[in-house]
Amino acid sequence: MNNPELLLPVGTRDMLESAINNGADAVYYGVPHWNARGRTEDFSFEDVEEMIRYARLRGVKTYLAMNILIFEREIQELPEFLERLIALKPDAFIIQDIGLARLIKAISPEQEIHASTQMTLASSEAVNLVKDIGFSRAVLARELSTKQIAQIKSLTDLELEVFIHGALCVSYSGQCLTSENFGGRSANRGQCAQSCRLPYRIFVDGKEWKDPKARYLFSTRDLCALPKLEELREIGVESLKVEGRLKSPEYVAAVSHAYRKALEILSEKGYKENAECANGNAAELTAQDLEPLEVLFSRGLNTGWLDGVNHQELVDGSFSNHHGEFIGTVVQVDRNGVIVELEDKPVPCTLLPGDGILFEEYRAEPEPRQTGSRLYKATFANRAGKSQVRLEFGREFNLRKVSYGMKAYRNDSPALEKELHKTFTDKSFAKHIPVCMTLEGKIGEPLKLTICESTKAVADETRTVTVEGAILEASRNEVAPDALQAIAKKELSGLSATAYILDKLEIKLPANAFLPGKVLRTLRQEAVQAFDEKRLQWKELAPSADNGRAFLHSVASSTSMVAGNPDKATGTPKNRRTITVLVRRPEQIDALQGLDIDKVIMDFDWGVKYDEPLERIHKLGFEAGIATLRIHKPSENHYIKQILTLMPEFALVRNLGSLALLKDSGIPMVGDYSLNATNSASYDWLLAQGLEKLHPSWDLNSTQLFDLLKNIDGSKLELALHQYMPAFHSEYCAFARALTTGRRFPECKKICTQHKVEILDHKGERHFLQSDAECRNTLFVGKPQSALKLLPRLIAQNVSSYRLELLDEEPESVRRKIDIYTQAIRGKLDIDTAISKAGVEEKYGLSEGQLFNQSVWQDRKKGC
Known part of the structure; x- marks a missing residue:
């Protein structure tokens, strides 16, 4: 095995x-x-x-x-x-x-x-x-x-x-923009601010949902x-x-x-x-x-997704920080201590003097009440069939802050940490590789020492070295074999400062051999050094920066901008500007009738059929596309099969699994931002997989975007000028966790289709929670991002494909909003006026998002 x-x-x-x-x-x-x-x-x-x-x-x-x-x-x-x-x-x-x-x-x-x-x-x-x-x-x-x-x-x-x-992480790794959207720090750049660990307020159909077990809904x-x-x-x-x-x-x-x-x-x-x-x-x-696994750092341990989806177990919801090992529930407080009824588990917890004890009461508002202190004494007992422990503390601890029903945790243990600390500070705990040594020689010839790993055969040349030392001299008197062995072992086993420990020593010397300690020590040091070098031998990597620069040059040459025929009046390319609208509700489609757009992408929730909406898009005179799911997992090819059956004019590809399945289908493909392309070398490879166009990662700000456009063909880039930015995309369903007791579908009874849920963050801003066809959640930032200010520069760089993404807007709002953007893209409405009008249409205002954020997070350290 x-x-x-x-x-x-x-x-x-x-x-x-x-x-x-x-x-x-x-x-x-x-x-x-x-x-x-x-x-x-x-x-x-x-x-x-x-x-x-x-x-x-x-x-x-x-x-x-x-x-x-x-x-x-x-x-x-x-x-x-x-x-x-x-x-x-x-x-x-x-x-x-x-x-x-x-x-x-x-x-x-x-x-x-x-x-x-x-x-x-x-x-x-x-x-x-x-x-x-x-x-x-x-x-x-x-x-x-x-x-x-x-x-x-x-x-x-x-x-x-x-x-x-x-x-x-509550979000799929690589698909989280929460820290970036909420705090300007990108998780894809090593600056995660752990925004998911913050408290949030939940609003269901406009009314606040108060639940002490949902305050930290995403932790x-x-x-x-x-x-x-x-x-x-x-x-x-x-x-x-x-x-x-x-x-x-x-x-x-x-x-x-x-x-x-x-x-x-x-x-x-x-x-x-x-x-x-x-x-x-x-x-x-x-x-x-x-116990150390919980005491040193734990928010509560479970098997995550390895046992499958369980929304109720994945998130506790009442706290987000380290709580440690759960002891039990407070059942009595008196003037001298606290009695805790122990959690029922096979082995009761160990409580040592000096351990940190945390007491906490969960409630929706205000914040959960906490108190705690260092333990002075713990006395275990069994009362009325219940296992209990009496906790006593120093006089400085105010026991009045502890009340009946509070939960007790052991979240620190100096004694435990002291024992663990020894494992990397005490030399007796250091890892050593067992080795075998063979000392041999003849009088008048060089003394030889062979060293090899105990787990390897001596004949294994890849792990064996032999060194020669001084000429072996004869002793005046014969030495007993045991004495010879003792002399050699004393000097050759001095390996504590090395990576090795002597496991077996074989002596092949004449009985009258003279073994000076200095000679043996020198031989041992030379053998260890040679053995080190043998074990450090590595395959030849031959790195070449010149080859790297040549590769980047070839990529830039193959993907550089291909300019269209310039407009004589403006000097900018006059390629047809393609406008694509992404809809998330079928009823949004009819609102597009007569608008000056080219394509429509369908990105519907669970259970919504695509065949009839596809026909409606065609009747309106637009090309129809279908978006893949953001994630592709085993046994989820049915969604791809639907695309292959309907054969739309194109597919919006959001993950590498779907790209692999669709690349030979004959259906034109556009790559989405979730493929995380941020440089010409990644662009080049993704386009080579069959993508006709590719949306860059939202980790790019405007400066980084135009740096990219210097080395790629702008006509291959598509950019969303209007979008509700996704904060995170998660296998975990917050709808099911907060509003039901269901562990997974169908136990949740598809609660997400019955209610509108908004999340209020620590800055007082609201965000929209949505589910997709596989019950995964996306938290969309409440203020949509507009890139209209970049439009003139984008056009100058030969970017001709623009996308407008809707969320849950009503048809009347859809029509007004899309009309504003199409007029700006077609040059019929100046940018400032368009931005002003677009902002009026938004429930929570309009944002420029990270595209215009030029700041660099300062808590980064330059390396090397």
């Missing part, structure tokens, strides 16, 4: 040693300045090189995360940086940006690259499509069940990596896949990944230890063919193994 790799996060040097000492097979950390955790410590090139060396000597792989989108000006400056970085010989890069992946492969074809979860890979079609770029592994979207993971595994030969522990619990470990192992998942580069070294120690122990239990069971392994392994871990 497959023995999966255990992959741990590293944000500091202490975290590296913590992960390695506690059982990691591989670690990952961010490329300085270019990774999805902008708040982590930036390492220098020297740091990166030394950390790779440290890990490789101990048999641990190193993956460098460069998992953000790269803008055009940046990618042109990256070849030299990448050449230097690849020269450090990492095991692999974790990449989100398609253009960056291609650039790395151009600089060094032998460099291994892994497709980040930020690429939103959720089907075998998507995984296999990116294989052609050169990816050898895909980090799957976290929203997949084990059944879906198994389906993907059966249909691809790429390695698969799956998240097993840590924070979950997910944390993932713990220990109960699913055996299943993932049976599926054949190659890598099990832990989230947490912003966590502590103690957290890394606890998680590494628990999962390594669990994997060893499973491996032993598999070896013995023990039938009990089908029941999972979590029960065989001790409370000492499991």
Whole structure:
């Protein structure tokens, strides 16, 4: 059976040693300045090189995360940086940006690259499509069940990596613009502000919905896949990944230890063919193994999406921060302490003096009431068949702040952290590779020392070195074999400062051999140094910045702007400007009659048929298109089959899986912003897959957009001049979670079709919650974004395709709004007047969004 790799996060040097000492097979950390955790410590090139060396000597792989989108000006400056970085010989890069992946492969074809979860890979079609770029592994979207993971595994030969522990995002990774829309910080650029963890107010059909368990409606619990470990192992998942580069070294120690122990239990069971392994392994871990997972950092642990969709379990809703291990409920408070009725679980929690205890009362308004203190004493008892604990605190703690019914948590433990701290500070915990040594020689000939890994045969030259030392001299007296062995072992076992530990020593020397300590020490040092170099040998990567620059030049040459015939009066291209309107309700179609537009895209909710609306669009004289879903997962090809059956004039493609399925269909395709194209190298590849036009990622501001247009054909770019920006797109249904007790469809009774839900954020702005045909939610920003100010410059750059996206507007509003934009695009209405009129039409006003945001988040550190 497959023995999966255990992959741990590293944000500091202490975290590296913590992960390695506690059982990691591989670690990952961010490329300085270019990774999805902008708040982590930036390492220098020297740091990166030394950390790779440290890990490789101990048999641990190193993956460098460069998992953000790269803008055009940046990618042109990256070849030299990448050449230097690849020269450090990492095991692999974790990449989100398609253009960056291609650039790395151009600089060094032998460099291994892994497709980040930020690429939103959720089907075998998507995984296999990116294989052609050169990816050898895909980090799957976290929203997949084990059944879906198994389906993907059966249909691809790429390695698969799956998240097993840590924070979950409410949004599909790579599809979240929440931080950008609400705070000007892009998650696709490593600056996530965790806006999903903030409290929100919910309005249903215009009235506020007050529920203490829905205040933090989008803050997910944390993932713990220990109960699913055996299943993932049976599926054949190659890598099990832990989230947490912003966590502590103690957290890394606890998680590494628990999962390594669990994997060893499973491996032993598999070896013995023990039938009990089908029941999972979590029960065989001790409370000492499991408690740290909750106490050090937890918002409540569950299996996430691995067991399938369960909207009620995924989000607690009453809090969003670390709460730790749930102890129980307060049943009595007196002048000396608090009595808590314990949660019913197989092993009661451990409570130590000094532990942090949090008490909390949940309520919709005002904010939940909290208090807490350090524990002085805990006394367990059983009263009337109920397990209880009496908690006592220091005199400074005001017990009057604790009341009946409050929930109690253990959210800190200095004693526990102290023990975990030792695993990466105490040298006795350091990981060492067991080695065998053979000391041999003849009198008058050089003394020889051979060293090899204990797990390898001595004859394995890839892991064996032999060094020669001084000429072996004879002793005046014969030495007993045991004494000779003791002398040699004393000097040769001094390996504490190295990556090794002596496992077996073989002596092949004459009885009268003379072994000076200094000679043996020198021989040992030379052997270890040679063994280090042997173990550090790596495949030849031969990175070349020149090859990278040549690749970018070829991309720019093949995709550069093809100017149309200029208008004699203005000097700008006079290509026909195509206007496409995206509708989300069939009744919006008739409002388009007689308007000066060209195409209509249908993007309907669950259960709405497309055949009749398609015919209505044709009767109005427009081309009809159908949008794919934002996400494509296993067993969801029915939606693609509908497109293939109806054969519209074009399809709006929103994910790589749908692109793979439609590329040979003969249906013209337009790529949407969710494909995250931000540079010419990604544009070039996506267009080569059969897209006729492509909308750039919404991570670009206007400066970055026009930087891109310098190196691509503007006629291949489509831009939405009007759109309700999507904050996030989620497998989790907030409708079902807040308004029903349903775990999934159909238990929710499709509540989203019965009510309109708006979300009020911390700034007092309202946003619209919508569902799609697979019950996934999108939160749309209440103020639509208008790019009308950019229209003259876009026209000058040969951009001739413009899109106008509707949400739930009534037909009368649709007609007025589209007419304003079409007049501006056709040059019949000046831009300022059009913007003014468009703003009047919007319920919550009009926004310029991030397109005109030129600020750069300051909490970023330049690396190297």
